[in-house]
Amino acid sequence: MAETIIIIGAGVAGLAAGCYAQMNGYQATILEMANTPGGLCTSWKRKGYLFDGSAAGLAGSAPGSPLYELWRELGVIQYCELFFGENFGTIITTSGKAITIYSDINRLETHLVEHFPAEQESISTFTHAIRDFLKVDPPMPQTGGLKSIIAGIQAAALSLPHMPSLMKYGRLTIRQFAERFHDPDLKQVFHNIVHFGGTDVPMLTMLLPLAYAHRKMAGIPAKGWLDFARAIEQRFTELGGVVEYRAKVSKLDVSNGKVHGVILDDGTHRSADRVISAADGRTSCYQFPGIAEDVENTPFRPEKLSDQPVQVNLGVADPFADVNGPITYLVPVPFEAGGKTHTKITIHTKFYDPSAAPAGCSAVTSFLDSSYAWWKALPDQATYSAEKQVLAQNVIAAIEHFRPGFGEAVQVVDVSTPLTRERFTGNWMGAMQAFAPDRNLVRALFAGKSGYMLDGIKNYYMAGQWVEPWGGITTAAQSGRKVITAICKEDRKSFRTVQ
Ligand SMILES: Cc1cc2nc3c(=O)[nH]c(=O)nc-3n(C[C@H](O)[C@H](O)[C@H](O)COP(=O)(O)OP(=O)(O)OC[C@H]3O[C@@H](n4cnc5c(N)ncnc54)[C@H](O)[C@@H]3O)c2cc1C
Numbered sequence: 001m002a003e004t005i006i007i008i009g010a011g012v013a014g015l016a017a018g019c020y021a022q023m024n025g026y027q028a029t030i031l032e033m034a035n036t037p038g039g040l041c042t043s044w045k046r047k048g049y050l051f052d053g054s055a056a057g058l059a060g061s062a063p064g065s066p067l068y069e070l071w072r073e074l075g076v077i078q079y080c081e082l083f084f085g086e087n088f089g090t091i092i093t094t095s096g097k098a099i100t101i102y103s104d105i106n107r108l109e110t111h112l113v114e115h116f117p118a119e120q121e122s123i124s125t126f127t128h129a130i131r132d133f134l135k136v137d138p139p140m141p142q143t144g145g146l147k148s149i150i151a152g153i154q155a156a157a158l159s160l161p162h163m164p165s166l167m168k169y170g171r172l173t174i175r176q177f178a179e180r181f182h183d184p185d186l187k188q189v190f191h192n193i194v195h196f197g198g199t200d201v202p203m204l205t206m207l208l209p210l211a212y213a214h215r216k217m218a219g220i221p222a223k224g225w226l227d228f229a230r231a232i233e234q235r236f237t238e239l240g241g242v243v244e245y246r247a248k249v250s251k252l253d254v255s256n257g258k259v260h261g262v263i264l265d266d267g268t269h270r271s272a273d274r275v276i277s278a279a280d281g282r283t284s285c286y287q288f289p290g291i292a293e294d295v296e297n298t299p300f301r302p303e304k305l306s307d308q309p310v311q312v313n314l315g316v317a318d319p320f321a322d323v324n325g326p327i328t329y330l331v332p333v334p335f336e337a338g339g340k341t342h343t344k345i346t347i348h349t350k351f352y353d354p355s356a357a358p359a360g361c362s363a364v365t366s367f368l369d370s371s372y373a374w375w376k377a378l379p380d381q382a383t384y385s386a387e388k389q390v391l392a393q394n395v396i397a398a399i400e401h402f403r404p405g406f407g408e409a410v411q412v413v414d415v416s417t418p419l420t421r422e423r424f425t426g427n428w429m430g431a432m433q434a435f436a437p438d439r440n441l442v443r444a445l446f447a448g449k450s451g452y453m454l455d456g457i458k459n460y461y462m463a464g465q466w467v468e469p470w471g472g473i474t475t476a477a478q479s480g481r482k483v484i485t486a487i488c489k490e491d492r493k494s495f496r497t498v499q
Helices: 012-023 066-073 105-115 117-132 145-171 174-178 184-191 204-214 225-238 281-287 372-376 381-402 418-425 441-447 473-490
Strands: 004-008 027-031 043-046 049-052 087-092 098-102 218-221 242-244 249-255 258-264 269-271 274-277 310-316 327-337 340-349 362-368 410-416 460-462
Touching: 004 012, 004 258, 012 027, 012 066, 012 225, 012 473, 043 225, 049 310, 049 362, 066 473, 087 204, 098 105, 098 184, 105 117, 105 184, 117 145, 117 204, 145 204, 174 184, 204 218, 218 225, 225 242, 258 274, 281 460, 310 381, 327 381, 340 381, 362 381, 372 418, 381 410, 460 473
Parallel strands: 004 027, 004 274, 027 242, 087 327, 274 460
Antiparallel strands: 043 049, 087 098, 249 258, 258 269, 310 362, 310 410, 327 340, 340 362
């Protein structure tokens, strides 16, 4: 009989782990506390409008990238239609200039130089940096054996010429890079180039996605992120795996230092030979195994976490026919909401998916910086609801300034805070990408951190964004692959994939 594995969580990492477990002869059951797959990578409907809870491009989603194989193995290429945008967004500066961050580097360079001829040299430095990363691919998880040695040598050979740039832009922040510009409008563009979260993050986090976009390797799910998660779920069930929804795990069943299964919130017991937690990192390390957190030495510190944005979703009777990418408005009067001061608003319309809104209407989403602690400190539910409304009204008023009549066209208002995210996915403090990428990013990526096992508990493993040096959808999928690779190694089996 096949060895059994319980996987906690049907986020991208859990679903991926499930697929690879099935491909390698294990019988996997995923226990998910929500009623849909995807975790953070999700979408939801409100009164006929579809809103996405994630805002990424899928790295490696076209042939030619090593990651393409990953997405094929997971069923994404087969079951999820992808859309490839022509730009990353347009920033409307306070002087009214509309600057578009085109996916095509040549077009981007021409456009920037056209608007800022005096800055040609610095613009070239920027576009040269993107070009430098055109041949750098996110590493594919190692599978062991000769294949992995060859892949390792190939990756090292390809990365070597780019090492100086990787080291440089892995440390230099976007804010620091923007200091080289003299034109206030161009400075403004760079200070607002990321849609939310500050610019105190390594340039690499922007350059790599721009390089993938140029290569048409950063598709977004045409029907939303839940559709993407459903594609991997379909692959998992086709491979013979089982998913149970509304199945919240409260702790592991451990005796004699070995895991035997899990205990659900309702008290029921599920046996398995192995357990993988692909849930929140803090829960996986402490709550599930019943270990007291060492507050002095815990890695889980609020200041280490990634952004905790608040999401404002609006259903609007406006087709946004003039829009083909995200738009960032620099608001004339900064406003306070969600514990932060806001000087800009980026709106995403699902212009590429006519089924996301009723005819002639648009599903509009804006992610704004916010603070989990601020939302958490609100005294009661009534104040919390009122603050969500304040935030939504501020966003509507800011957009109204640029699109007169917008406010009147709003039909649906839906606000999701870091508390909402924490409640629905269990992620501590509603952090969107687990730990924040820091200046040690490149070192961490090359160190190939492996935190898949917890010392002292045999047959218990962890996967997902919290055990990797950098969160994100691709990272989560790779993490699911890597944890099964580690298990195969323990069992002295060659890791295999099935197309
Ligand atoms: C607003 C936003 C924007 C983002 N933008 C990007 C981007 O541009 N690019 C990018 O790559 N990534 C982005 N991300 C991050 C990306 O979505 C995540 O890093 C990734 O989806 C994490 O996957 P995961 O499987 O590790 O974890 P999760 O998605 O957190 O999955 C964990 C799963 O475990 C379940 N679970 C938790 N506790 C239990 C329990 N006790 N019992 C049973 N089930 C449980 C949860 O319900 C959840 O389904 C964004 C995220 C957000 C929120």
